[in-house]
Amino acid sequence: AQSVTQLDSHVSVSEGTPVLLRCNYSSSYSPSLFWYVQHPNKGLQLLLKYTSAATLVKGINGFEAEFKKSETSFHLTKPSAHMSDAAEYFCVVSDWNSGGYQKVTFGTGTKLQVIP
Amino acid sequence: NAGVTQTPKFQVLKTGQSMTLQCAQDMNHNSMYWYRQDPGMGLRLIYYSASEGTTDKGEVPNGYNVSRLNKREFSLRLESAAPSQTSVYFCASSESRTAAYGYTFGSGTRLTVV
Numbered sequence: 001a002q003s004v005t006q007l008d009s010h011v012s013v014s015e016g017t018p019v020l021l022r023c024n025y026s027s028s029y030s031p032s033l034f035w036y037v038q039h040p041n042k043g044l045q046l047l048l049k050y051t052s053a054a055t056l057v058k059g060i061n062g063f064e065a066e067f068k069k070s071e072t073s074f075h076l077t078k079p080s081a082h083m084s085d086a087a088e089y090f091c092v093v094s095d096w097n098s099g100g101y102q103k104v105t106f107g108t109g110t111k112l113q114v115i116p
Numbered sequence: 117n118a119g120v121t122q123t124p125k126f127q128v129l130k131t132g133q134s135m136t137l138q139c140a141q142d143m144n145h146n147s148m149y150w151y152r153q154d155p156g157m158g159l160r161l162i163y164y165s166a167s168e169g170t171t172d173k174g175e176v177p178n179g180y181n182v183s184r185l186n187k188r189e190f191s192l193r194l195e196s197a198a199p200s201q202t203s204v205y206f207c208a209s210s211e212s213r214t215a216a217y218g219y220t221f222g223s224g225t226r227l228t229v230v
Contacts (some may be wrong), residue, residue: 009156034218043120043206043221045161090158106158 161223
């Protein structure tokens with residue numbers, strides 16, 4: 001069965017320090033993986049996506065993520081946090097199941113707090 | 117600006133009342149989706165429409181109905197609202213049913229049922 005686990009519900013970092021948001025997934029086939037960001041009272045915005053091309057994916061606002069098949073992980077990183085990065089982040093896995101239907105599963109989210 | 121537009125942004129209903137949430141996209145996307153977001157549960161799919169003229173149930177369809185009015189519009193109806201339907205509702209669209217390109221989300225409807 002397909003699933004996605006965001007290992008931390010809250011992460012707090014100081015402005016200017018690195019960000020690491022962790023995501024593990026399970027999928028029977030070849031998944032597509034995404035990170036979305038949601039600022040307060042806003043909709044979700046696509047940050048980046050992995051769809052079986054390069055394993056290191058660069059997204060908007062300086063974020064990047066590395067697909068590691070052996071570890072079934074897709075962690076999101078940024079070298080230096082900015083105050084505007086404070087938001088909730090969702091890891092998402094998308095894959096085809098045996099019935100020919102594409103299933104999309106959202107993680108439960110990680111709230112990132114950036115301390116001045 | 118191109119994107120997904122949802123109306124209304126906020127709504128308070130009494131138990132048993134009905135209402136329709138509206139969603140429209142102007143990106144010529146084929147597939148549209150309705151999700152609900154509850155604290156600590158991520159987003160859960162209510163219904164989706166892979167293409168104009170088709171609709172299918174998602175993970176949590178009970179208590180909801182949908183209509184894909186045309187390629188642009190996809191509405192969600194609550195026939196008899198219940199407190200358990202208090203949530204934030206998001207409409208999304210994607211270029212194809214594969215969802216490999218990712219979704220474009222609307223800004224959400226915050227619904228409270230009292």
